[in-house]
Amino acid sequence: MPAPTLFDQALDAFRREDAPEARRLAEAASREAPQDPGSRQLAATAAMVEGDIPGAIRLYGEVVRLARSPEEAAYPWTGIGRCHLAREDFEQARRAFQRALSLGPLLPPAHAGLAYALVSLGHHREAEAAARRARELGNEDIATLNTLARSLLAQERLEEAADLLDESLRRDPESPETRLLQANLLKIRGRLDVARKTYRDVVDRTDHAAGWSELAQMKTFEPGDADIAAMEKQLAELETDGSRRGRADLLFALAKAYDDLEEPDRAFEYLDAANATQRPLMPYEPSGDEDRMARIEKLFTRDFIHRFPEGGQKGLKAIFIVSMPRSGSTLMEQMLASHPEINGGGEIEHFARVASELSLKWGADPAFPELDEKAAAADLREAGRQYANLTTSLRLLTQRFTDKSLANFQYVGLIRMMLPDAAVVHMRRHPLATALGLYRQRLARGLSYSYSLEHIARYYRAYARLMRHWREACPEAFIEVFYEALVQNPERELRRVCSHLGVDFDPRVLEYYRTERPVRTASLVQVRQPLSQRGLERHKLYARHLIPAADMLEAEIADYEAQLEQAIAAPVDGAS
Numbered sequence: 001m002p003a004p005t006l007f008d009q010a011l012d013a014f015r016r017e018d019a020p021e022a023r024r025l026a027e028a029a030s031r032e033a034p035q036d037p038g039s040r041q042l043a044a045t046a047a048m049v050e051g052d053i054p055g056a057i058r059l060y061g062e063v064v065r066l067a068r069s070p071e072e073a074a075y076p077w078t079g080i081g082r083c084h085l086a087r088e089d090f091e092q093a094r095r096a097f098q099r100a101l102s103l104g105p106l107l108p109p110a111h112a113g114l115a116y117a118l119v120s121l122g123h124h125r126e127a128e129a130a131a132r133r134a135r136e137l138g139n140e141d142i143a144t145l146n147t148l149a150r151s152l153l154a155q156e157r158l159e160e161a162a163d164l165l166d167e168s169l170r171r172d173p174e175s176p177e178t179r180l181l182q183a184n185l186l187k188i189r190g191r192l193d194v195a196r197k198t199y200r201d202v203v204d205r206t207d208h209a210a211g212w213s214e215l216a217q218m219k220t221f222e223p224g225d226a227d228i229a230a231m232e233k234q235l236a237e238l239e240t241d242g243s244r245r246g247r248a249d250l251l252f253a254l255a256k257a258y259d260d261l262e263e264p265d266r267a268f269e270y271l272d273a274a275n276a277t278q279r280p281l282m283p284y285e286p287s288g289d290e291d292r293m294a295r296i297e298k299l300f301t302r303d304f305i306h307r308f309p310e311g312g313q314k315g316l317k318a319i320f321i322v323s324m325p326r327s328g329s330t331l332m333e334q335m336l337a338s339h340p341e342i343n344g345g346g347e348i349e350h351f352a353r354v355a356s357e358l359s360l361k362w363g364a365d366p367a368f369p370e371l372d373e374k375a376a377a378a379d380l381r382e383a384g385r386q387y388a389n390l391t392t393s394l395r396l397l398t399q400r401f402t403d404k405s406l407a408n409f410q411y412v413g414l415i416r417m418m419l420p421d422a423a424v425v426h427m428r429r430h431p432l433a434t435a436l437g438l439y440r441q442r443l444a445r446g447l448s449y450s451y452s453l454e455h456i457a458r459y460y461r462a463y464a465r466l467m468r469h470w471r472e473a474c475p476e477a478f479i480e481v482f483y484e485a486l487v488q489n490p491e492r493e494l495r496r497v498c499s500h501l502g503v504d505f506d507p508r509v510l511e512y513y514r515t516e517r518p519v520r521t522a523s524l525v526q527v528r529q530p531l532s533q534r535g536l537e538r539h540k541l542y543a544r545h546l547i548p549a550a551d552m553l554e555a556e557i558a559d560y561e562a563q564l565e566q567a568i569a570a571p572v573d574g575a576s
Helices: 006-015 019-032 037-050 053-066 070-086 090-103 108-121 124-136 142-154 158-171 176-188 192-206 209-216 226-238 244-260 264-281 286-299 329-337 350-363 373-390 406-418 431-439 453-473 483-488 490-501 507-514 538-542 547-552 554-569
Strands: 318-322 400-403 423-428 478-482
Touching: 006 019, 006 037, 019 037, 037 053, 037 070, 053 070, 070 090, 070 108, 090 108, 108 124, 108 142, 124 142, 142 158, 142 176, 158 176, 176 192, 176 209, 192 209, 209 226, 209 244, 226 244, 244 264, 264 538, 286 406, 286 453, 318 329, 318 406, 329 400, 329 423, 329 483, 329 490, 329 507, 350 373, 350 406, 373 406, 406 423, 406 453, 423 490, 431 453, 431 538, 431 547, 431 554, 453 547, 453 554, 478 483, 478 490, 478 554, 483 490, 483 554, 490 507, 547 554
Parallel strands: 318 400, 318 423, 423 478
Antiparallel strands: none
């Protein structure tokens, strides 16, 4: 029998889980056969297992250059994608997996890796498609099942997600990732006590950082709480050996703990560290959103909005709840969903999808924006029909339903054109309270601008300017509700809203916390409880830390406070 080659020895070491020895032998084999990609591929994989991500990327790059066909190059590109996943650079991972699939479209691990990168970036429909394709091609591992479940949870397709998680748990009942997803599902469904116990069990067994993050949001910390010491100990260990995502989870959790203890300086120290850790994972350039909102304002003039009176889908009584995140939109939806004539739809993305298709069609028209009146009206009717079809299930029991997608504040003018019988409720909250709310919590949908006070302020300014434009261009299209006024006098404000929606006031909206329905936003714990004024002026405790945002939002703050004062003082017919 011939003596084993260096490559054979390297492969044997890899199978014995001796990654350093496997890499040493594989690199020696590659020096003996410098044109053979196989040894370098093994060396790269061993380097990744060893934790040398830069070295692994370099070696995979050499394999790409040695590849003898596009299909052969797809494998090292998949390895490069996995390296970027390991360093939690999800955007670079996405690009690497897409490159792999352009060369080898039938490679299951590349589809699975792409799905994970996409779900981590918040692109949930695309992640679902990639995960399903991976499974079609034979990738049935638990990680892919969980990625698919994550994408479905984000799209509020709870039954489908539950079936996948049951399958994952049958395969591995102790998987902490699967059990955390199951706890998330329980929390969304309002089973808070069971969810809390599941998170507790996961952290007690594994010290899982994401479990700590979730548990922290579901408890109130007291002085001397042993959980704080446990998290700080684990954080110290992660500083030298752990993921950025894990550190961010613990930092956000500790910020919540010290906020509960009324120690804002210590809490903000952790918040700054948490956001600095998270920022590289979600790169953001403010000018993109600023330019887009400016273009919307320029196009949707009052004349343009009212130019096509025969357009749109009449009779559809959708209720669009628009706002910045952390401004009370989930609370308003939960209140309205407690009304017997209104169904809560959640953060559905149907309008954005239809609006995008219409935008592409109109943008390709040489006459745009001077569109033919009859053709444009027909386009609006067709778009309205598409939206009606997408929301059919929400109207099975009631005519009216809510749609609180975060993107919808950008579409107020188009909503007015496409769905003339729809109603819009604009939830507003103090700019600094909104900024703090965004900065203090990593949101499930991964809002990239929320990890920098400067970026939050710039986004808020662009949002506030666009909403001022809607007030001037189509004030009849929406009603505005100040979060502070809603908390201080909920019946008065809800009577106003019900009148705007054309429904009778029903006292059940005041007992919204008794309504059982899925809620998956960051406010899901709060909306299961009666109203509290505790958080109304929480931002004042952090005043000195919020100075950079306050300076940038000086005009918006003055405008907000003046309008809030007027709104509270204004008489309302029928309010008690």
